[in-house]
Every structure is written in structure tokens, then in C-alpha cells.
Amino acid sequence: MNLWKVYAILVTVMFIWGFNLPAVKFLVGYIEPVTMTAFRILLASLTVFAILTVLKIVRKPTKKELPYILAGALLNVVGHHYFLSMGLTTTTSTSAGLILGTGPVLTAVIASLMLRIFPSKLQWIGVFLGLAGVSITVLSTGGETGGLSIGQLFVFLSILSQVFSYMIIAKLAKTLDPRLLTAYMFFVGSIILFLISLIQEPGEIAKFATVPPVFWVYFFGSGMIGTxxxxxxxxxxxxxxxxxxxxxxxxxxxxFVLLGSAILLGEIITTRHVFGLILIVAGVIFGSGAAEDLWKKRKVKRTMNALK
Incomplete structure (x- = not known):
């Protein structure tokens, strides 16, 4: 697939996740985080399997793929979603957005160490431009970023778990379709989370019968679309x-988290976010390699014109 199409998919995903974070924040206000997350991930698993069944790409994993699926489930699902849902019970979604913004830096560093994938100088510039933009954007909300809370620590552990899972996904993608890997990871992870919830939050399942109708709108939207x-x-x-x-x-x-928080939770967005947005967009253009790609294409075009 053309990389530009992949970039378009990634922008769409960020929009979806931007609204999913405040949705999860809303959900944990009614159901304890681990119980709610277990059922939300199970719904996501069934949704992905249904989609892939229609696309006719569902198959049984091989014995060599099973350990990677388990490791991916523990990191990408159990670790990431457990710590994120726990963190959102004690910190704001905007504060969580700042911490999640460290993901690109962590990914670049860990990919360099584990996969020997070294970003170019322009990509490193993009990484830090994006991090600066994220910091300015979230700090301008006046959120709880003055000191490290247990909720913020949980959110950081969630993004760290997710970053490590990307290394597994990148390696297993050579033999197993990442979309199918996602379905298997969700299914295994939801079972593990459910077992954890029975110990950590006994009797919490009964609360599903007492939630308001709007809860189910957020629940199905988050599980089927966001997740x-x-x-x-x-x-x-x-x-x-x-x-x-x-x-x-x-x-x-x-x-998109700030936009979603404003629409779904009533959190305030100020004009100071514009500067942060400019840095973020610049960071994405440089960090993704799009700027280098455009520059190389322009150089090739100039060379071809000179030869005519």
C-alpha cells in the first residue's frame, strides 16, 4: 500500500482515539475500570473477528505465532488498557493526553535499541517538535500537570506497555496479518482482564444493570469503533x-483528545492551542518521513528536467 494512504489511515485513527479517551473517562465513572475494560475489549475482539470474517482473512495461528500473540495480548491489551483505565479514574483526560504524547519518543528510542531501526535527523527533529507541541497544547489547559500522581504514573505505564507491543507487532506482521493479530490479542487480553476483575472488583458486573442508556452509547461506540x-x-x-x-x-x-474532551466532557479549549497544533503538525510532517519523501521526489523531478 502507498505510504500516503497509510498516513491517511493513521490520521483517521488518531481522530477516533482522540474521542475514545474521553469516552473511556466517562465509562469508568459508572463501572470500575478493569471490569468495564474487560467487556469493552471482548466487544472489540468480536467486532474485529466479524469484520475479518467478512474479508475472509481469518485463520488459525501457527505454534510459532502463539507466543507472540500472548506477549502482544499482555502488553498491548492487558498492560495498556489496564493501566490506562486505572489512570483515568484519578487524572484528567487532558493530562493523560500529555503523557500519551511521549509515545513517539519512546517508540523511536526502543525501536532503535530492539529493532535497529534508526530515525533520520529530520525524523528526530519531528519527534521533538511533536513532543513540544503536545506539551504546549496540554499545559495551556491548566490541567493537573504540576506533579506526578498515581494516575499519571499508570497512564505512563500504559503507553510504555503499548510501545513495547509495537515491536512484537512489527516483527509478527511478516507472517500474520496485523488486523488478525489484533483480534487474537483482544480476545486473549479480555479473558485475562476479566479474571483480574473478578479478584480486584468482585461483584462489579451487577452494576451494568444500573447504568443509564447513554452509557451503552459510549460503551458500544468505544468498544466497536474506538478500540x-x-x-x-x-x-x-x-x-x-x-x-x-x-x-x-x-x-x-x-x-483530538482535547477536541473530544471539549465536546464529550465540556473541557475548555483556548486559542493558545493553535501554536501547539502548528508544532504537532510540523512534527508529524518531519517525523513521519513525509517531508523527506517530498524533498526526494522534488530532487528527482529536478534531475529529470535537467536531463531533458
Missing amino acids: AVGHMLYNYSVGKAGPSKAAIFMNLNTV
């Missing part, structure tokens, strides 16, 4: 573009 479609497309993009390039788009997630 199922979002992660399926993102993991697919990681397999096509690589973890470092895909991760740089996570900076856009902060912008």
Missing part, C-alpha cells in the same frame, strides 16, 4: 510503515 476499528487500523499501519513512523502520528492524538 476495535482504531487498533485494527493502527496495528495494520505499524506493519506497513514501521513502529517509528506510525508512532509519530500519536502526537495528533493529543489534539
